[in-house]
Amino acid sequence: xxxxxxxxxxxxxxxxxxxxxxxxxxxxxxxxxxxxxxxxxxxxxxxxxxxxxxxxxxxxxxxxxxxxxxxxxxxxxxxxxxxxxxxxxxxxxxxxxxxxxxxxxxxxxxxxxxxxxxxxxxxxxxxxxxxxxxxxxxxxxxxxxxxxxxxxxxxxxxxxxxxxxxxxxxxxxxxxxxxxxxxxxxxxxxxxxxxxxxxxxxxxxxxxxxxxxxxxxxxxxxxxxxxxxxxxxxxxxxxxxxxxxxxxxxxxxxx
Numbered sequence: 001x002x003x004x005x006x007x008x009x010x011x012x013x014x015x016x017x018x019x020x021x022x023x024x025x026x027x028x029x030x031x032x033x034x035x036x037x038x039x040x041x042x043x044x045x046x047x048x049x050x051x052x053x054x055x056x057x058x059x060x061x062x063x064x065x066x067x068x069x070x071x072x073x074x075x076x077x078x079x080x081x082x083x084x085x086x087x088x089x090x091x092x093x094x095x096x097x098x099x100x101x102x103x104x105x106x107x108x109x110x111x112x113x114x115x116x117x118x119x120x121x122x123x124x125x126x127x128x129x130x131x132x133x134x135x136x137x138x139x140x141x142x143x144x145x146x147x148x149x150x151x152x153x154x155x156x157x158x159x160x161x162x163x164x165x166x167x168x169x170x171x172x173x174x175x176x177x178x179x180x181x182x183x184x185x186x187x188x189x190x191x192x193x194x195x196x197x198x199x200x201x202x203x204x205x206x207x208x209x210x211x212x213x214x215x216x217x218x219x220x221x222x223x224x225x226x227x228x229x230x231x232x233x234x235x236x237x238x239x240x241x242x243x244x245x246x247x248x249x250x251x252x253x254x255x
Contacts, residue, residue, distance in 0.1 A: 001067045002074070004052035005045040009036030013104075014080040016043045016068065018088030021120070021186055022158055022174060024051030031243050038251055040081075045071055047091065049175035059175075059182040062191060065095040072102065081254065083107035085239065086210070087186055096196045097222075105254060106200040106223070110208050110236050112215040113222055116187035122148045123158065124180050127172070135170045138162060157237075193222050200226040201253040203246065205234030227253060 006025050015035065019027050025044035032042040046053040047064055056063070068091060072080060082103045084092035089111035096106050126148030130141050141162055145155050165171040179186075200223040204211035211219075211228075219226050229249040234242040 001048055001054055001056065001063075001070065003045040003047070003067050003071050005043055005071065008032040008042040008044065009040060012036070012039045012041045014041045014043060014075075014077045016045065016072070016077075016080055016082050018045060018047060018068070018084035018091050019050065020084075020086030020088050021179070022050075022123070022161065023085075023088075024160065024173065026051070026160060027157070028239070031239050031247065034243070034247050035250070038247075043071075043075070043077075043080075047088065049178050051173050055175040055178070057178055059178050060185050061090055061094040061188070062098070064091040065098050068092070068095050069099050069102070079104040081105045081107065083109065083250075085109040086111050086236065090190065094190055096198065096200075097190060097192060097194050100194075100196070103198060106196070106198055107250060107253070108200065108202045110204050110210045110238050112202075112211045112219055113190045113193065114215060114218060115189045116210075118183055118187060120183060123154075124176075124183065127158065127176055128180070132170045132172070141170075190222070196223050197225055199253075201250070202226055202228045203238055203249055204228065204230055205236060205238045205241065206230050206232050207234060208236045208238070210236055229253070
């Protein structure tokens with residue numbers, strides 16, 4: 001699948017960054033400028049069924065890893081740095097397992113290679129409660145969504161997917177029916193894990209429950225050269241909550 005992507009910075013070592021579930025390349029634009037200023041060419045794809053990339057009924061990590069490999073080959077990136085947050089982190093981990101020797105460094109943000117139970121049911125109910133055929137405004141959508149998701153920040157993140165299509169009607173940039181159908185698979189552990197020897201960095205938030213201390217041995221069984229960096233005061237969206245600390249940890253690892 002040919003993914004839509006944005007590029008920040010014209011020269012330097014290529015680093016691909018994959019967003020998480022319900023996200024898009026837009027989520028990483030601001031921090032990518034800071035990373036590019038450090039001498040990197042940042043490439044931000046939209047994963048399938050998200051953003052401006054094509055939609056498909058096939059939605060699993062094997063397909064998402066293959067999408068990423070196709071982009072790496074199409075852009076002739078050689079051995080780029082791969083980074084992903086949450087669902088994107090699992091995609092780059094699956095890529096590392098499937099395609100050895102095609103990347104130089106791996107950076108995984110606040111996710112582990114383990115099974116996660118479904119925990120987005122309220123969000124899915126909220127998104128489905130928004131009737132796009134009668135919706136008049138973004139504020140109206142926020143009011144509906146607030147009945148299911150109390151966090152203003154999370155709602156703002158979700159509503160970035162709301163846009164007006166060519167007919168002037170509200171629509172979602174995410175493929176909501178397929179995401180809902182395959183939501184159990186998003187939490188699955190990695191398929192056919194092998195030992196990945198490339199340097200890896202796992203960045204987690206101290207206030208997040210996604211990567212626990214007891215997960216670190218599992219990480220290092222698959223990624224024996226992994227470092228773990230904990231960003232104090234950050235939750236699951238580490239890069240958005242503590243951007244300076246996040247970039248500092250990233251650059252320290254890459255240098």
